Amino acid sequence: MSVRSRFNSDDGLSALFSWPSITSTPRTLGPVPDSGLQMGNPPTACKFHIILEGKNESIVVDRVFEKDESEGILLRDLEYSTEYILKMRTIVTEEGASPGTLETSFRSLSCPEVHGKGSLECEPEPVENLTVILHPGNSSAFVSWTHAVDPSNVLIYQLVYSTLDQGCGDFQSSVYLNPTKMNTTISLPGSRECDFQVQVISFDPFGREAETSSSFHFAPSTQTLPLFWVVLGPATVLLFLCTVLQCVRCCCLRGSRKKVGELAKTRGPENV
Known part of the structure; x- marks a missing residue:
């Protein structure tokens, strides 16, 4: 048994549920590598009850059908990128036959797979x-x-x-x-x-x-001064203080000399 998700303008987003002709060689239910298909034993009856479950186990399809010469049954009106579970039970029409059940899952195509990445037909995509x-x-x-x-x-x-x-x-x-x-x-x-x-x-x-x-x-940065400023800062302050002290000293010395000169002029020369 196989389930193939597909899209076309007539059926929209759909899945074709099909199986090969009845054979005597049984097959085990499971995925086929690199195909995305789920395979199982082909049904041996012609009348089936199928249930298709979608999101939150909601029933999408619940009906009885008879298998004819067509490929299988087409499941229409599916949603993009959705996990579906398909359950099938054979309806016994012959006396003494036992009903069989089969269950498989598949994922429908995504919108970008159908319309292309970034298409306005699809939901917007985040950065x-x-x-x-x-x-x-x-x-x-x-x-x-x-x-x-x-x-x-x-x-x-x-x-x-x-x-x-x-x-x-x-x-x-x-x-x-x-x-x-x-x-x-x-x-x-x-x-x-x-x-x-x-x-x-x-x-x-x-x-x-x-x-x-x-x-x-x-975390905000804890600002630290570079080593250059750590050394240069105190040296600059010390140099400034020395300059101020030197200026004060020069001013005091100049004032003393000025007073001595004025005193000498006021006394004048002495008579002998």
């Missing part, structure tokens, strides 16, 4: 490779990412960053960026160590959004 590089010296962070889809299919980016721990207060800020941007620098409150979360939200032309996020720990 990839979100990276945060911290710069404690100036309390900032460099945030970068790569486009998941062509920028022409993105309306705008919103970058939101906020604190995660209550001890750092309720801080949140955001900035809007054009679709061609792949990085920006954000300023962080640098008073204490904090855990932050940064989110990049991409909006498509229909206003639908996709988000990716990353968290990081930020």
Whole structure:
């Protein structure tokens, strides 16, 4: 037995449930390598009851059918990227025959597999490779990412960053960026160590959004003076003090000389 997920314009997203002609050689239920198919023993009856379960065990198909000369049965109106469980039970029509049951699972095609990556037919995709590089010296962070889809299919980016721990207060800020941007620098409150979360939200032309996020720990830099300034600072102060003392000394000496000269003029020459 095989289940093959497929898509076409007539049936939409569907799965073809089929099995080969009845053979005498039994086969064990299980996956076929590199095919994505689930194989099992072919049914030996012509009337079956099938149940198809989707998300949260919801019943998608529940009906009885008879196998004819066609390929099998086509299961229509499936959802993208969904795990389905197909259960089948043979309906006994001959006296003395025992009913058989069979169960298998498959995953439907994803939207990008059908329409292509970045198609507006699909839900928007979040940015990839979100990276945060911290710069404690100036309390900032460099945030970068790569486009998941062509920028022409993105309306705008919103970058939101906020604190995660209550001890750092309720801080949140955001900035809007054009679709061609792949990085920006954000300023962080640098008073204490904090855990932050940064989110990049991409909006498509229909206003639908996709988000990716990353968290990081930020510790502000403890500023220390370079050794050059540690040595030069005290030396400069000492030189300044010596210069001031020398100036004071020169001024005092000059004042003393001036007073001696004035005293000599007032006394004048003595008579002999």
